[in-house]
Amino acid sequence: MEIWFSVAVGVATACGVFLMLRAHTFTLVLGLTLLSYAVNLFLFASGGLTTDSAAILGDKAINSDPLPQALVLTAIVIGFAMTAFACIQAMRARSESGHDHVDGKEQRDISTKTETP
Amino acid sequence: MLLDHLAILPIITPMLLGIVLLFARLHENMNSQRVIAICGQAIGLLIAIVLLRTVIMQGPIVYQLGNWQQPYGIALYVDQVSALLVLLTSLVAFCAQIYSCAGDDKQGIFFHPLMMFQVAGICGAFLTADIFNLFVFFEILLMASYSLMIHGGGKNRVLANSHYLFLNLLGSSIFLIALGTIYAAFGTLSYADLLLKAQNIEGTQLLLAQAGIFLLFVVFALKSAMLPLHLWLAKTYSATSAPVAALFAILTKVGLYCLWRIHGVVFGSGTEPLSAPIMEWLSPLALLTIALAVVGILGSKTLRQLASYLIIASVGSLLLIIAQHNAQASAAGFYYLIHSTLAGCAMFLFAGIVVRLRPKAQDRFVSTRALPSAGLLSFIFLVMAIAMIGLPPLSGFIGKALLLKATFGSSWMMTSWALILLSSLVTLIAASRTTSHLFWKASGDAAETDKVHNLELIPLYVIAFLLLCLVVFANDVEGFTQSAAQQLHQFPLPQMLNLKGGQ
Numbered sequence A: 001m002e003i004w005f006s007v008a009v010g011v012a013t014a015c016g017v018f019l020m021l022r023a024h025t026f027t028l029v030l031g032l033t034l035l036s037y038a039v040n041l042f043l044f045a046s047g048g049l050t051t052d053s054a055a056i057l058g059d060k061a062i063n064s065d066p067l068p069q070a071l072v073l074t075a076i077v078i079g080f081a082m083t084a085f086a087c088i089q090a091m092r093a094r095s096e097s098g099h100d101h102v103d104g105k106e107q108r109d110i111s112t113k114t115e116t117p
Numbered sequence B: 001m002l003l004d005h006l007a008i009l010p011i012i013t014p015m016l017l018g019i020v021l022l023f024a025r026l027h028e029n030m031n032s033q034r035v036i037a038i039c040g041q042a043i044g045l046l047i048a049i050v051l052l053r054t055v056i057m058q059g060p061i062v063y064q065l066g067n068w069q070q071p072y073g074i075a076l077y078v079d080q081v082s083a084l085l086v087l088l089t090s091l092v093a094f095c096a097q098i099y100s101c102a103g104d105d106k107q108g109i110f111f112h113p114l115m116m117f118q119v120a121g122i123c124g125a126f127l128t129a130d131i132f133n134l135f136v137f138f139e140i141l142l143m144a145s146y147s148l149m150i151h152g153g154g155k156n157r158v159l160a161n162s163h164y165l166f167l168n169l170l171g172s173s174i175f176l177i178a179l180g181t182i183y184a185a186f187g188t189l190s191y192a193d194l195l196l197k198a199q200n201i202e203g204t205q206l207l208l209a210q211a212g213i214f215l216l217f218v219v220f221a222l223k224s225a226m227l228p229l230h231l232w233l234a235k236t237y238s239a240t241s242a243p244v245a246a247l248f249a250i251l252t253k254v255g256l257y258c259l260w261r262i263h264g265v266v267f268g269s270g271t272e273p274l275s276a277p278i279m280e281w282l283s284p285l286a287l288l289t290i291a292l293a294v295v296g297i298l299g300s301k302t303l304r305q306l307a308s309y310l311i312i313a314s315v316g317s318l319l320l321i322i323a324q325h326n327a328q329a330s331a332a333g334f335y336y337l338i339h340s341t342l343a344g345c346a347m348f349l350f351a352g353i354v355v356r357l358r359p360k361a362q363d364r365f366v367s368t369r370a371l372p373s374a375g376l377l378s379f380i381f382l383v384m385a386i387a388m389i390g391l392p393p394l395s396g397f398i399g400k401a402l403l404l405k406a407t408f409g410s411s412w413m414m415t416s417w418a419l420i421l422l423s424s425l426v427t428l429i430a431a432s433r434t435t436s437h438l439f440w441k442a443s444g445d446a447a448e449t450d451k452v453h454n455l456e457l458i459p460l461y462v463i464a465f466l467l468l469c470l471v472v473f474a475n476d477v478e479g480f481t482q483s484a485a486q487q488l489h490q491f492p493l494p495q496m497l498n499l500k501g502g503q
Helices: A002-020 A025-045 A066-097 B002-021 B024-028 B030-058 B080-100 B111-127 B131-149 B155-186 B191-199 B204-224 B231-239 B242-248 B251-266 B276-299 B303-324 B327-357 B374-389 B395-406 B413-440 B454-472 B474-490
Strands: B061-064 B075-078
Touching (some): A002 A025, A025 A066, A025 B155, A066 B155, B002 B030, B002 B061, B024 B030, B030 B111, B075 B080, B075 B111, B075 B191, B080 B111, B080 B251, B080 B327, B080 B454, B080 B474, B111 B242, B111 B251, B131 B242, B131 B251, B155 B191, B155 B231, B191 B251, B204 B251, B242 B251, B242 B327, B251 B276, B251 B327, B251 B474, B276 B413, B303 B413, B327 B374, B327 B454, B327 B474, B374 B395, B374 B413, B374 B454, B395 B454, B395 B474, B454 B474
Antiparallel strands (some): B061 B075
16 A cells, blocks of 8 residues: 555656646646645655544544644645645736736746846 | 733734724724834834843743643743844844834735734744644744735736745745654654753654654744745845835844754754754855855845845855854853844845835945935935944954854865855945935935834834944943843753653
8 A cells, every 4th residue: 555655656657747848837737736645646656655543542442643633634624725826826817917927928938028126 | 911911912912002003993994004013013112121121030931732742732931042033033123013114014004913823923933832833833933924015916926925935935835844854753742842852862752853853944934034945036126115124124033043942952952962964054054145145236236135035145154153053152142133133124124115215226336316315215225224234333253253253163164264254345335325316326316205203213223222232331231141141052941841751
């Protein structure tokens, strides 16, 4: 189980980082979302992976660690809010500059562009 | 009764006031918003002073949130260092809030509530004694800073904010991975518990711990604008409005404080500290940061860019102090930190006035018509330049002298001295260039339309007065920073919580 879990986290992280290396806000937001999924899974596993273990002390022999679950819940909520904000920011940047390149200008424009302060 | 909860008041007060300011009635009325916001910042200042006084008189305070006991509960921990930084935050926020009432708060909605949330987040990051709690406060202060950053809108701000936002979201992801790794290695996230467990960690846990600590270092390096991760700062700070940039002068100090506390003390104590490999990197990185700032200062095209690179230079100097890793150096660092935060804040506020008075040229270094009340403004700039360069009689001189003394005898001494002195010289050149463009080369009479607003000048007077106080009471301030540095490096929290060592 650990192997599959770590492969899943690794693949999601790799895809997220790959998408974040693009210079367009749309792919950036997608990459960020994937990365935050990977991070949440990683955080969830930081207390050790167990199946069929009790959430409350005393019910069973094996207990799961409750703290990573609390952490991941907080991280999901914050990550969700941040992604929503990133979407709004991306849309705002799109409407201000006319396209979704992060620098506000396409690559080919750089040579002809005059210097702005 | 209220004094029992003193430790949490710097977080709760601005947060509640921020919520109150969102109420529809208030939100429509700008005047009452301004009154409440300024009163709120004044109350925050008062609380911070009382907190600092209490900590000096009675020693560090531990506040258990919800009365859950350690190691399960989350604690707030106030010692002289965190109290000092909270006071500095309140001061800077107070100045920025007064300045914003001159008109910057009318460019968009919700300016005052956002300022309140920003202050709550920064104070929280300074007061908490738990790494996950630190992450939460980081997110609060970042969320407020994204919104403040684009306040007023405009293409420039929105695009600069894109970079700032995505970089920090990536930083938050790395922070969470670091947290997970550290939790897996130590089984705890509270500073006190981590300090104890870091003493006898070994085997694979040690490797995990070091990976986590390194990732955490990357996050704090991003927040404090250390060399390879500094690129966002100049662009962001020079695009946003003056009061926001002035408040952001304290933001890099959050990252520095975390490095100081977590990498310097929590993982940096004992015979073989876990953060030792990172601490070796810190000196060269700090020196490169100063070197880059020197180039940036010479190359800046606007006053706000210049102010941003001055902030990066001060970050580099403070990193150098953190790398020394002893109480003597930290004491010098705190003195310089107080000075550089206040001076940086003043610089951005001044740049804001220049931008407003020169609608076309803004703060670019080009000659235009004379500024209205140029005499007064040039005098203010002279005072600030003296402080920034580090000339006597202002506190910059003592700050830089203490920096040089603190790095005396360290392994990088020659390079450090050369770069610190070079950065002063370069600041002098940049300041003269600014003066000649803004004041001396001005042609014709001043435009009659715009005047300098009194609300814009009051914060500058306050800061100049404080910088003067830093010199007049230099001995007392240095005595205080020394005891604060002692307290930081001893870190009595585990004993205060009655925690036992070992697993």
